[in-house]
Amino acid sequence: MEHLINPLVKDVQISGIRKFYNMVADIEGTISLTIGQPDFPTPTHIKEAAKQAIDNDYTVYTHNAGYLELREAASNYVKDKYKLNYDPANEVIVTSGASEGIDIAFRTILIPGNEVILPGPVYPGYEPIIKMCGATPVYADTTKNGFRLTADILEKYITEHTRCIVLPYPSNPTGVTLTAEELLDIAELVRGKDIFILADEIYSELVFDQEHVSIATFLKEQTIVLNGLSKSHSMTGWRIGLLFAPAAISQHLLKVHQYNVTCAASISQRAALAALTAGRNDAIPMKTEYARRREYVYSRLQAMKLEIVKPNGAFYFFIKLPEGYASSLDFCLKLVQQEKVAVVPGDAFSPLGEGYFRISYAYSMETLEKALDRIEAFLAKK
Incomplete structure (x- = not known):
């Protein structure tokens, strides 16, 4: 019966991150720097809120868009943090993780024949959904611009078929983000276009080194903002994402969301409410620790003479391969086979990622030190 499967689905590949992780998972003694998952536990007060929600029978369907109380908290959160203004009644949707937010956004706005511009290299979760919508991903090469998709680069890729531009900043896999001036330039470039x-x-x-700015500050009417609690509150498994968009767009996003999952999990929503109110600054101690790890990893990689762009957000380094390797996969396989350190081949992040590898520093300092010692020993053998 496989021949009857939707060909757009058959053509989708498992994420290169997960593929490599699974490939090396059974190699005993391997230190993995592959997964972008915070190594901090979910804050206690958030877990307690979830326990109380169970005891208080918050175990039924919520409003499709999520509890209004939670949407109000989310609206207040982005207003206080990023100066964004969204009406919780009709411009905020609680999704089942940011991944569902990506899915419903693309399924709402894309039709066959559309093009979506992505800054390459980029997180691999966008391309499969774009293709399943019958649209085409177009990778804008940022490798010669410090991995930043600026207006002058973007302009070269816009065509009459362009329907969407993805701005994933801070970036996975590069950790790079954009300045307010760069975002304003992009906003002016696309303002009034379809x-x-x-x-x-x-x-x-x-x-780490600047304030986060959203392009929605400058171009709300054309922007869908995707956020969530996985990285900020170490809640990856709770699956809470947040979509913000003008009501004229949100009313259609909500229809796709409704028929996709009905609503996000009720218990997770109550936990999210605690995260966005009492826990609104839970990310600060985590960020402080990530910044410390970043400085340590950066100094070690520099000492190894590796070519890197210092990240100013997230928890990744995207590193140029040293000479002498056939591909990023070749490098990563040899590293794990010889020194038992797993990193992610750059081609997992689009063809423009070939020639690089990604490491996550969302691991303890002890783990990072051991892994970097092994990488240093590996490079010394060349």
Whole structure:
């Protein structure tokens, strides 16, 4: 019966991140720097809120868009943090993780024949959904611009078929973000055009050297903002995402969301309410620790003479391969086989990621030190 499967689904590949992780998972003694998951536990007060929600029977369907109380908290959160203004009644949707937010956004705005511009290299979760909508991903090369998709680069890729531009900043896999001036330039470039911006800001609370700015500050009417609690509050498994968009767009996003999942999990929503109110600054101690790890990893990689762009957000380094390897996969396989350190091949992040590898520093200092010692030993053998 496989021949009857939707060909757009058959052509989708498992994420290169997960594929490599699964490939090396059974190699005994391997230190993995592959997964972008905070190593902090979910804050206690959030877990307690979830326990209380169970005891208080918050175990039934919520409003499709989520509890109004939670949407109000989310609206207040982005207003206080990022100066964004969204009406909780009709411009905020609680999703089942940011991944569902990506899915419903693309399924709402894309039709076959559309093009979506992505800054390459980029997180691999966008391309499959774009293709399943019958649209085409177009990768804008940012490798010669410090991994920043600026207006002058973006302009070269806009065509009459462009329907959406994805701005995932801070970026996975590069950790790079954009300045307010760069975002304003992009806003002016696309203002008034029939083009949506999908601003994936899941790492907005993990920006180190500047304040996070959303392009929705300058271009709300064309922007869908995606955020969530996975990275900011170490709640990856709770599956809470947040979509913000003008009511004229949100009313259609909500229809797709309704028929997709009905509503986000009620218990997770009550936990999210605690995160966005009492826990609104829970990310600060995590960010402080990530910044410390970033400085340590940066100094070690520099000492190894590796070519890197210092990240100013998230918890990744995207590193140029040293000479002498056939591909990023070749490098990563040899590293795990010889020194038992797993990192992610750059081609997992689009063809423009070939020639690089990604490491996550969302791991303890002890783990990072051991892994970097092994990488240093590996490079010394060349």
